[in-house]
Structure formats: C-alpha cells, structure tokens
Amino acid sequence: MLVQWRHACLRTLAPGNRSCFSTSSRWRAPKPIVMEGFTCDLIRNFSIIAHIDHGKSTLADRLLELTGTIQKKAVGRNEQVLDKLKVERERGITVKAQTASMFYAFCGKQHVLNLIDTPGHVDFSWEVSRSLAACQGALLLVDASQGVQAQTISVFHIAQERGLKIIPVLNKIDLPAAQPERITAQMQSTFGIDPEDIISISAKTGQGVSQVLQAIMDRIPPPRGTTERPLKAFLFDSLYDRYRGVISLVAIQDGVLKKGDRIASCHTRKKYEVTEVGIMHPEEMPVTSLFPGQVGYIACNMKESSEAHIGDTLHLAGATVDTMPGFQPAKAMVYAGIFPIDSSDFPKLEEAIKRLALTDRSVTVQRESSTALGQGCRLGFLGTLHMDVFRQRLEDEHDANIIVTAPTVPYKIVYKDSEVCVSNPTEFPDAIDVSSKVKEVQEPVVRASIIVPEEYFGEMMDLCFTHRAVDLEHRYLDAGTGSSSRIMLNCILPLSEIVTDFFDQLKSRSSGFASFDYEDAGYKTSNLAKIVFLLNGKPVDALALIIHRSKEDEIGRLWVKKLVKVIPRQQFEVPIQAAVGKKIIARETLKAYRADVTAGLYGGHVERKMKQLEIQKEGKKRLKRMGNVDIPQDAFFEIMSSKK
Numbered sequence: 001m002l003v004q005w006r007h008a009c010l011r012t013l014a015p016g017n018r019s020c021f022s023t024s025s026r027w028r029a030p031k032p033i034v035m036e037g038f039t040c041d042l043i044r045n046f047s048i049i050a051h052i053d054h055g056k057s058t059l060a061d062r063l064l065e066l067t068g069t070i071q072k073k074a075v076g077r078n079e080q081v082l083d084k085l086k087v088e089r090e091r092g093i094t095v096k097a098q099t100a101s102m103f104y105a106f107c108g109k110q111h112v113l114n115l116i117d118t119p120g121h122v123d124f125s126w127e128v129s130r131s132l133a134a135c136q137g138a139l140l141l142v143d144a145s146q147g148v149q150a151q152t153i154s155v156f157h158i159a160q161e162r163g164l165k166i167i168p169v170l171n172k173i174d175l176p177a178a179q180p181e182r183i184t185a186q187m188q189s190t191f192g193i194d195p196e197d198i199i200s201i202s203a204k205t206g207q208g209v210s211q212v213l214q215a216i217m218d219r220i221p222p223p224r225g226t227t228e229r230p231l232k233a234f235l236f237d238s239l240y241d242r243y244r245g246v247i248s249l250v251a252i253q254d255g256v257l258k259k260g261d262r263i264a265s266c267h268t269r270k271k272y273e274v275t276e277v278g279i280m281h282p283e284e285m286p287v288t289s290l291f292p293g294q295v296g297y298i299a300c301n302m303k304e305s306s307e308a309h310i311g312d313t314l315h316l317a318g319a320t321v322d323t324m325p326g327f328q329p330a331k332a333m334v335y336a337g338i339f340p341i342d343s344s345d346f347p348k349l350e351e352a353i354k355r356l357a358l359t360d361r362s363v364t365v366q367r368e369s370s371t372a373l374g375q376g377c378r379l380g381f382l383g384t385l386h387m388d389v390f391r392q393r394l395e396d397e398h399d400a401n402i403i404v405t406a407p408t409v410p411y412k413i414v415y416k417d418s419e420v421c422v423s424n425p426t427e428f429p430d431a432i433d434v435s436s437k438v439k440e441v442q443e444p445v446v447r448a449s450i451i452v453p454e455e456y457f458g459e460m461m462d463l464c465f466t467h468r469a470v471d472l473e474h475r476y477l478d479a480g481t482g483s484s485s486r487i488m489l490n491c492i493l494p495l496s497e498i499v500t501d502f503f504d505q506l507k508s509r510s511s512g513f514a515s516f517d518y519e520d521a522g523y524k525t526s527n528l529a530k531i532v533f534l535l536n537g538k539p540v541d542a543l544a545l546i547i548h549r550s551k552e553d554e555i556g557r558l559w560v561k562k563l564v565k566v567i568p569r570q571q572f573e574v575p576i577q578a579a580v581g582k583k584i585i586a587r588e589t590l591k592a593y594r595a596d597v598t599a600g601l602y603g604g605h606v607e608r609k610m611k612q613l614e615i616q617k618e619g620k621k622r623l624k625r626m627g628n629v630d631i632p633q634d635a636f637f638e639i640m641s642s643k644k
C-alpha cells in the first residue's frame with residue numbers, strides 16, 4: 001500500500017493538490033485530492049473496446065503517458081500498466097477490466113478522464129458490458145492489418161445498444177502489413193461508420209494518439225448528474241483487499257459521496273459506513289469526496305464480495321432513490337471439478353479458491369466430493385480460457401497443486417413435471433429410458449460467428465459440420481473492395497463442442513486467420529449419453545463424461561487408450577472399459593507387471609518358491625476382489641491435462 005501511494009504521489013495531480021513529499025523527502029500520507037471543481041462538463045468517461053490483441057492496453061498506456069499520469073516508458077518495454085495480473089502479463093491478454101483516472105488540461109481548464117480498459121476475449125464479454133455501463137463513449141479499436149474481427153462486431157453492438165458515442169480508431173498503421181484503405185472500407189460497410197470519423201494511429205509509436213485525446217474531449221458527451229439530487233452511485237465492479245475487505249468501483253450518478261457517509265445498498269438493503277473514497281490514478285489515490293459524473297472506489301467494511309452486487313445502486317441510508325437498471329448476472333458456461341493433488345491440501349485449496357473468487361465475481365463455487373479424487377470444488381466459468389486463467393492464477397498466486405477435471409457444460413434433464421440442471425456428469429442419469437422417467441435431455445447451444453479469409457471457407461464449413469453445427473449461413477464482409485475477401489459465417493453450435501478442441505482447430509485450420517465469437521442461444525433437445533470408465537469393473541466417478549451419442553465410440557476408444565498409457569501397471573491384469581449404460585463400448589487391458597518374487601531363491605527350495613507364488617496369487621486375488629486398482633493422484637493429473 002505504502003509503495004503504491006508513494007508511486008501515485010509522484011505523478012502529476014490535479015491543480016491545488018500538492019505532492020505528498022516534503023523537501024526533506026520524508027514520506028507522509030498523501031493528501032486526498034479535491035475533486036469538487038470537476039463538474040460534469042469537465043469529465044469524460046470512456047472505454048476502449050476491440051477484438052483481442054488489437055491494442056487496447058497499449059493505447060491505454062499511451063493515453064496515461066500523454067496525460068502525464070504515468071512516466072513515459074523506455075523504448076522496447078512492452079509491459080502494460082493496466083494489465084496488472086501475472087497471468088495477464090505472461091499471456092499478453094487482459095482478463096480483468098481496469099479503471100484509470102487521468103487529469104488533462106484542455107482549453108485552459110483541467111479535466112478528468114476516466115478510462116476503463118476492457119478485456120477482448122469472448123469469455124470476458126461480461127466484464128466489457130458492465131464496464132460500458134459506467135461510460136458515455138467508447139474507442140472502437142481495429143487493427144489495420146487484421147481488420148474487423150468477430151469480437152469487434154460483438155463489442156460494437158454492446159456499445160451501440162448502450163447508446164455510447166463510438167469513436168472509430170484504426171490502430172497499428174505502422175505495420176508493413178497494414179491496409180488502412182481496405183480496413184476503412186470494411187469498417188464503413190460493416191458498421192456504417194463515416195471514414196471521415198476514423199482516426200488512424202499507432203498505439204505503439206504514439207503516432208496520432210493526441211488526436212484520439214482531442215476526439216475524446218470533442219465527441220464524447222460529458223456525464224449528466226447533479227449535486228441537487230440525493231446520492232446515487234452505480235456499482236460496476238469490485239476488488240478484494242485482504243485488509244480493507246471489498247473495494248467497490250462506483251460511478252456517481254447524482255449527489256456527493258464522502259468518507260464517513262452512511263450508505264445503503266438497494267439490492268441487499270444492508271447499510272455501511274464509508275471508510276475511504278478514492279480514484280484509480282491508476283493506483284488507488286484517496287480523494288475528499290466523489291461528485292456527479294465521477295468514477296472512483298469506496299471501501300466500506302464489506303466483508304463478503306457477494307455484498308458488492310454488480311449493477312447495484314448505492315444511496316445514503318435513510319434516503320429513497322430509484323434503482324438504476326442493473327445487469328444480468330454472469331452465467332457459467334463451463335464447469336469443472338478442482339481437486340488437490342495431495343488430498344490433505346483441501347482446506348488450503350478451498351481457501352485459495354474462495355480468495356480468488358473474491359477478485360473474480362463471475363466464478364461460481366460449490367463443494368464436491370469424488371470417490372476417486374477426494375474432496376474438491378466444482379467451479380463454473382464463463383468459458384475455457386476463463387477456466388484456464390483461473391487455474392493459472394490458483395497456481396501462480398496461491399501455489400496450489402491441482403487436478404482439473406474435464407470441462408462440462410450445464411445440461412438440462414427434463415422429467416415429466418420438472419427440470420434439473422446438471423453441471424456434473426456424476427449427476428447425469430446412467431440411462432435415458434422409460435425406467436429413468438426422463439422425458440428428454442437438452443444441451444446449451446450458442447450462436448457462433450466466424451470471420452475468415454475466403455480461401456479458408458471450406459475448412460471452416462467442415463470444422464462446423466464435424467462439430468454438429470446447424471443453420472449455417474454466410475456473407476461477404478468486404479464486398480466490392482477487390483482483393484481477397486473475408487467471409488462471416490454464422491451458425492448454431494452446441495456449447496459442448498466448443499469447450500474441447502474447437503478453438504485450437506479453428507486457429508490451425510485457418511493458419512491463425514479465423515476469429516470467433518459466440519453468444520448464448522438457449523437450449524436444444526439432444527441425444528446425449530453418459531460414458532463411464534471402469535477400472536477392473538469399478539466405475540471411476542471423476543472420469544465420467546457426457547457426450548453426444550454420435551461420438552460415444554470415438555471418445556470411448558480415445559479415453560481408454562489414454563488411460564492405459566497413464567495408469568501404472570498393477571500386480572494383476574486390469575481391464576479398462578468405457579461403458580454407456582450397461583453396454584461396454586471400448587476396452588483396453590493393462591497388463592500385470594510380474595514382480596519377480598522368487599528372485600534370490602535358489603534351486604532346491606521349491607517349497608518356499610511355491611509358497612511365495614501362492615502369497616502373490618492371494619495378493620492378486622485380494623486386490624482384484626476389492627477392485628482396488630492403485631491409481632496415484634498424479635495419473636489423474638496426466639489424464640486430465642493431456643488433450644488427446
């Protein structure tokens with residue numbers, strides 16, 4: 001904390017705010033910034049939206065530098081200031097939206113610009129939509145060499161639906177492969193954007209970025225709000241601090257919010273005392289109060305992150321205000337069990353999962369126990385990248401040694417007069433027939449869009465068909481612009497098909513040129529079955545899978561092959577089988593290892609030799625009888641982590 005403040009204090013502050021360092025350079029607590037003078041007309045709240053890797057975080061850095069919020073980086077340093085997590089820096093992706101307030105002198109007046117950097121990957125679109133709720137404008141960034149991609153389209157629509165002023169920006173014009181005219185035409189034909197409105201920049205070199213600042217000031221409307229009305233603050237994100245509890249990010253609609261205020265939540269009706277108010281500059285920086293149109297953070301002794309309900313309206317305790325429209329809660333698309341490699345580590349693991357879930361509000365957590373893997377948790381994620389990022393964060397930030405089970409999507413089992421949602425294969429009926437009283441089984445489907453150069457169209461169609469796509473349609477994106485065209489392919493895909501290898505195949509079969517986006521499209525009746533894997537005749541619960549019946553043989557064979565490779569040989573032969581209901585659909589045999597129990601016995605001691613063999617046989621029998629196949633926990637780790 002101290003380091004952060006020190007760091008923040010070195011930066012240019014608002015007028016009237018003195019540095020917190022005296023000439024003797026002894027550190028003093030920073031003097032809170034006074035935000036009172038920043039009336040709505042001096043504020044701009046905006047976000048940067050784009051397809052993954054089109055340069056959002058890089059542009060955010062340039063804007064922070066240009067406004068003097070951070071020092072200019074040494075050439076060649078590529079680390080992005082707002083990508084704070086280790087996983088973000090290693091993978092070069094943004095997974096968590098970040099807020100940064102900048103002070104900027106424009107037309108002789110000091111302004112405050114609140115920037116919200118959003119993630120680009122489809123798994124994190126929930127972060128994007130809630131970030132946009134605190135903005136009046138958005139910079140729509142398009143890579144000048146890659147052009148409009150699948151997420152460019154989805155984020156454009158989210159921003160448009162929210163009525164935001166969109167500033168189109170063509171980035172990476174420094175690249176030799178940049179085709180500014182062609183991509184401009186694409187933006188015009190796809191979004192109806194006037195080419196005159198597009199600003200061409202290189203976020204990397206800084207070329208054109210000052211025009212972006214100018215456009216933010218000129219084109220984005222200031223927020224509207226007044227101090228005349230009672231306090232109304234919109235809660236759009238939350239963080240967790242182990243000392244101060246939940247930190248909520250808020251956009252002030254009306255009224256004033258200051259330290260010591262008693263506030264209440266419209267959602268939970270709970271009351272709190274505000275212990276700290278500040279802005280992200282981009283680190284936390286205390287302020288005296290927050291005024292209408294401003295964006296900042298508050299600490300108010302919230303202990304549980306569930307108390308900070310995203311989309312909530314906060315108001316002064318005792319006052320009545322209208323609730324602002326909130327958000328749809330994040331919907332888990334993919335579930336997986338997480339177990340410790342060493343079962344005695346479960347309490348530590350559970351604690352780590354809970355802590356991490358406090359900083360990632362879109363994860364759902366439930367306890368789960370498995371006969372094979374012991375005690376663990378079943379977690380719900382927004383997609384497989386989200387799941388992988390969470391796993392990496394558990395390992396990086398909490399030193400966890402874990403096994404993650406195969407991902408599964410939430411299926412619906414429809415009975416005569418009820419419906420059950422199943423997110424764990426063990427809960428899926430063994431057989432779907434009259435005896436099980438199941439009327440039908442439904443699986444979640446998504447509306448998918450793929451954008452790909454024309455020459456890969458055939459490959460993409462094939463990919464979609466092999467993944468059970470229906471309702472395929474396509475259209476040309478750059479019709480009439482000459483050169484090679486790009487096609488947008490839309491279809492309905494079962495969600496379970498895209499949580500396996502779909503994305504890898506999409507990339508490899510299009511040489512990396514295809515981009516992909518999807519949105520929830522409800523449920524569809526499907527012909528599904530549960531595959532159970534039996535070791536020595538005993539089912540192993542952690543390995544159960546739900547699959548489409550057209551794939552049961554293929555998957556059954558694939559997994560038994562995988563299992564026979566990783567399970568260590570036992571003293572006896574172990575049949576490894578895949579079964580659907582009572583039917584065995586695949587089998588491999590794990591050969592016994594023959595321990596030479598008679599080694600060291602020399603000729604003549606036949607009786608002793610026979611006795612040893614008898615004992616060994618008895619041992620084999622006992623193990624067999626108990627169905628006790630020894631599988632070390634790390635064999636599960638190998639099974640789960642091997643893709644094929």
Ligand SMILES: Nc1nc2c(ncn2[C@@H]2O[C@H](COP(=O)(O)OP(=O)(O)OP(=O)(O)O)[C@@H](O)[C@H]2O)c(=O)[nH]1
Nearest residue numbers: 052053054055056057058093094120172202203204
């Ligand atoms: N040549 C060139 N490279 C750029 C430019 N802007 C960004 N890049 C590079 O493009 C890559 C992706 O940039 P980011 O800023 O991380 O992209 P992003 O949109 O924030 O990515 P996500 O947060 O993962 O969606 C990085 O390697 C940047 O250095 C540019 O103007 N020119």
